[in-house]
Amino acid sequence: MIELDNVAYSYGGGELLSEISLKLAPGSFHFLTGPSGAGKTTFLKLCYGALIPTAGDVMLFGQNVRTMSRDDIALGRRRIGVVHQDCRFLDHLPVSENVALPLTVAGAEHYSDIANMKELLAWVGLSRRADALPPELSGGERQRAALARAVIQSPDVILADEPTGNIDWDMSQRLLTLLIELNRMGKTVMIATHDLSLIRAAKSHVQARVLRIANRRLQLAGADL
Incomplete structure (x- = not known):
């Protein structure tokens, strides 16, 4: 590979x-x-x-x-999904949209049309934080959001x-x-x-x-x- x-x-x-x-x-x-x-x-x-x-x-x-x-x-x-050390996000977008950014860049539909978004956020334990902004997240939540973003395209x-x-x-x-x-x-x-x-x-x-x-x-x- x-x-x-x-x-x-x-x-x-x-x-x-x-x-x-x-x-x-x-x-x-x-x-x-x-x-x-x-x-x-x-x-x-x-x-x-x-x-x-x-x-x-x-x-x-x-x-x-x-x-x-x-x-x-x-x-x-x-x-290849990459979880970067510094976990950078767009602070004006909610967690769900930050996680979906690779799909947006790839030309996919808006995150609300992505069937597995809720399942993915549940998997990393962020269902209740989907609408939160990145500055509101703890360090652990940021890392889990970064992991979700890295695997959103099923690498x-x-x-x-x-x-x-x-x-x-x-x-x-x-x-x-x-x-x-x-x-x-x-x-x-x-x-x-x-x-x-x-x-x-x-x-x-x-x-x-x-x-x-x-x-x-x-x-x-x-x-x-």
């Missing part, structure tokens, strides 16, 4: 990532770890075509990002960048449960996190691979959890 072959990425004159090779298989679950500044966010951006590697090749669903047009990359990215892959970084432990567990449910539905999931407790909490619920970025390279941090 997503394949990186001997990928390197340089930023500001220095190499941030080097000799990165990885295949994300359908239905797999990965944790990506590493210290702040190691390149986790950059790695995820390479995975969904937001960045072009300095060297090596990134394949999105069988196509090389180097030869893909912007339209091709946009179509490929519809199959094949979900990439989550530090999704539990700014929420308490109970809410982190709830968000992890939602991501595990997506994986059980056949979705490929990768979570970038520095929270080893979160990885340990997943141990009895999902088979996952733990990857670590260290010294610019990607390492297998452990066998199946």
